[in-house]
Amino acid sequence: MGLDIYAGTLTRYYSHNWKTVVQQWAEENGYSFNRITPDGEPADDEELSLTDVQAAVENWRDQILAAISQPGQPPYTPWPEDNERPYYTDKPDWDAFGAMLLVAACHTYGEPVPPTVEKNWNFGEHPLIARLGSDEERVWSLFRGATWWLPLTDSFLFQGPLPTDDIAAIATLGGLRKELEKLNQLAWQADEDTILSWSETEGYPTDGIIPAHGKISRADIQEHTQFDTQSLAKFAFSMFWQAMRFAEEQQVPILLDY
Numbered sequence: 001m002g003l004d005i006y007a008g009t010l011t012r013y014y015s016h017n018w019k020t021v022v023q024q025w026a027e028e029n030g031y032s033f034n035r036i037t038p039d040g041e042p043a044d045d046e047e048l049s050l051t052d053v054q055a056a057v058e059n060w061r062d063q064i065l066a067a068i069s070q071p072g073q074p075p076y077t078p079w080p081e082d083n084e085r086p087y088y089t090d091k092p093d094w095d096a097f098g099a100m101l102l103v104a105a106c107h108t109y110g111e112p113v114p115p116t117v118e119k120n121w122n123f124g125e126h127p128l129i130a131r132l133g134s135d136e137e138r139v140w141s142l143f144r145g146a147t148w149w150l151p152l153t154d155s156f157l158f159q160g161p162l163p164t165d166d167i168a169a170i171a172t173l174g175g176l177r178k179e180l181e182k183l184n185q186l187a188w189q190a191d192e193d194t195i196l197s198w199s200e201t202e203g204y205p206t207d208g209i210i211p212a213h214g215k216i217s218r219a220d221i222q223e224h225t226q227f228d229t230q231s232l233a234k235f236a237f238s239m240f241w242q243a244m245r246f247a248e249e250q251q252v253p254i255l256l257d258y
Helices: 009-013 021-028 051-068 093-108 128-132 172-185 193-200 227-248
Strands: 004-007 086-089 114-120 145-148 159-162 167-172 225-228 254-257
Touching: 004 227, 009 051, 009 128, 051 159, 086 227, 093 114, 093 172, 093 225, 114 227, 128 167, 145 172, 145 193, 159 172, 172 227, 225 227, 227 254
Parallel strands: 145 167
Antiparallel strands: 004 086, 004 254, 114 225, 145 254, 159 167
16 A cells, blocks of 8 residues: 655545646556555545535535634635646655654754664554653644645644544645744755755665566566665655645645645
8 A cells, every 4th residue: 555645625635636746657657557455455546526526525514714814813714726737747766755753853843863674663662652652842833743734824733634534633725834944954954956856866775677578577576675765765755845835826735635
């Protein structure tokens, strides 16, 4: 079960009018691609009409914004919903997301960053990540299980229903920007051009290269069981930064798709 990050309208998301980077790559290179749910079943392509999807997410949006509006303050302005506004997506996957959290936790508590992390590691059980996740003086949405960030400049985190009625931790773009700026200040002090480049220059090592004939043997694949912590952290950070900037410009939510 991988991890994708999506920034765009909820109408596009729920009408499946978007493609993960893996889907895009598969189509560009002539490969078939089927999305599989966490229980191993093919993803359900049964769809409501576009009109129904947009009406449902607009109703959800308006109810959420009304519920979180502050007493005595103007109500939050609804973000635009349609099926045409552009979207951003990329795939940090869980190991890189965990590495980013580990770097943040280590720098927060003045501990050295481990040079490597194991493939498929359970980052939630790392003592420093768990410590920051329960630190009442330092509340980071990234450490509190947030999977949605609404396009609001105020910074807060709450538990609420999604349009599917699932309950999730929901935060805001204003809060995510502060967290990403804090992490960059703690760990790297990188300028934006450098941050943007990390999604191309950092990340997972290549397991294999597809030859011209398109056939891969097991002998061609090098299995990696450890990853460079800083490289994975920068890789994920770049994607979250790009999603945050895109969502600010387009005034759309960010959500994690897994």
